[in-house]
Amino acid sequence: MxxxxxxxxxxxxxxxxxxxxxxxxxxxxxxxxxxxxxxxxxxxxxxxxxxxxxxxxxxxxxxxxxxxxxxxxxxxxxxxxxxxxxxxxxxxxxxxxxxxxxxxxxxxxxxxxxxxxxxxxxxxxxxNPHPQDTIEKRPSSNDLNSLHPHVAMLAKRFLELTRTHNIDVRITTAFRSWDESDRLFAQGRTTPGPIVSNARGGDSYHNWGLAFDAALIENGQISNDIRKYFTMGHLGEQLGLKWGGTFKSIVDYPHFQYTFGLNTWDLLNGVIPPK
Incomplete structure (x- = not known):
């Protein structure tokens, strides 16, 4: 060449x-x-x-x-x-x-x-060398048990850490179905609304149980205070989580992930995260 x-x-x-x-x-x-x-x-x-x-x-x-x-x-x-x-x-x-x-x-x-x-x-x-694995058919869930065990553990530690800093945080999304990711990808492209995601179904860490979204709550409502999201993001980073507030493309302040050094193509190609 x-x-x-x-x-x-x-x-x-x-x-x-x-x-x-x-x-x-x-x-x-x-x-x-x-x-x-x-x-x-x-x-x-x-x-x-x-x-x-x-x-x-x-x-x-x-x-x-x-x-x-x-x-x-x-x-x-x-x-x-x-x-x-x-x-x-x-x-x-x-x-x-x-x-x-x-x-x-x-x-x-x-x-x-x-x-x-x-x-x-x-x-x-x-x-895919694991055809018996049907993760692409799993429904969405905000239950931490729907996450990879290590990521679920980090999410629990994250919630404990935010409480010690007097921040009220709730998990809003844990595992996200591939169909839901497809719907989010379509928004702003083939369906009405602004573009919110570059990830088709299977190309989001949510689709593999390696990511979760968290919301800040103030006075019973989801807060839009960016400064507090930065505080929340830095707390997640202390635990080794990657925070969506540092993303280069679509910044995602509620998003946290732990990927074991894998990208989503690795996962789609059949690489299994360690237990």
């Missing part, structure tokens, strides 16, 4: 289009950027999220390391399609028409919407 160019805001050309094709094929086109060979602000925002997903410097500059991981992710998909008999030819790491067509055929044969992109439900079917 020839040396790939460094791409940044304002870049144009065929490699920008290939970048956009790969991001779109991996179901990362959250903001409907155009696949037109122009590296605009929308494309850069998605690149930053991709870099953050793989714990790279989230600067929006597509250099050798970002290219390498992105192309390797497409190769993983192409190899898996070949294994399942949906032949795309040599796995070259570019999400061209042959890969799109193979994904569409795979989706049609597995009762999925034939979108041609590897959305989370498609990834789950394509990579």
């Amino acid at each position: 020839p040396e790939l160019p460094t791409i940044r805001l304002g870049s144009t050309g065929e490699y920008v289009r290939l970048l956009q094709m790969n991001l779109n094929g991996l179901a990362l086109n959250y903001n409907n950027f155009a696949i037109n060979g122009t590296y605009d602000a929308k494309t850069m925002a998605v690149v930053k999220e991709f870099q953050d997903r793989f714990e790279m410097e989230s600067n929006g500059i597509v250099e050798a390391h970002t290219w390498s991981i992105l192309i390797e992710q497409v190769k993983h998909v192409q190899k898996q399609l070949n294994i399942h008999g949906y032949h795309v030819g040599y796995p070259d790491g570019w999400y061209r028409a042959s890969t799109t067509s193979a994904v569409e055929r795979f989706q049609q044969n597995h009762g999925l919407q034939p979108l041609g992109i590897v959305d989370p439900r498609t990834r789950r079917k394509l990579f």
Whole structure:
């Protein structure tokens, strides 16, 4: 493979289009950027999220390391399609028409919407080595017992810690169903309302029992006092939780997660968090 160019805001050309094709094929086109060979602000925002997903410097500059991981992710998909008999030819790491067509055929044969992109439900079917695990069918719950045991323990310690600081906090969401995440993702895109999430069903840590949402209560009502949410967030961080107030894209003050160093693609690919 020839040396790939460094791409940044304002870049144009065929490699920008290939970048956009790969991001779109991996179901990362959250903001409907155009696949037109122009590296605009929308494309850069998605690149930053991709870099953050793989714990790279989230600067929006597509250099050798970002290219390498992105192309390797497409190769993983192409190899898996070949294994399942949906032949795309040599796995070259570019999400061209042959890969799109193979994904569409795979989706049609597995009762999925034939979108041609590897959305989370498609990834789950394509990579899942644990078909007996039906986590994608579980209902939503605000019960801490619906969380992974370690995350449930951290949530309980978090509530104890907030009480010692005279903050009234309630858990509003623990496990979130994949269907509910799909509904939240659709809001502002295909259904009315503002955009509130970039996570389709399966692409949220809530969908794996590794995240919970907490609300501050004052005078019997949910508080909107941002300063107090910062206090709450810092208390969660003391326990090793990642707080949504530090997110780079959609800031989520009520959100806390503990991921064991896994991203949601790891989980969709069948990696199981330690007990």
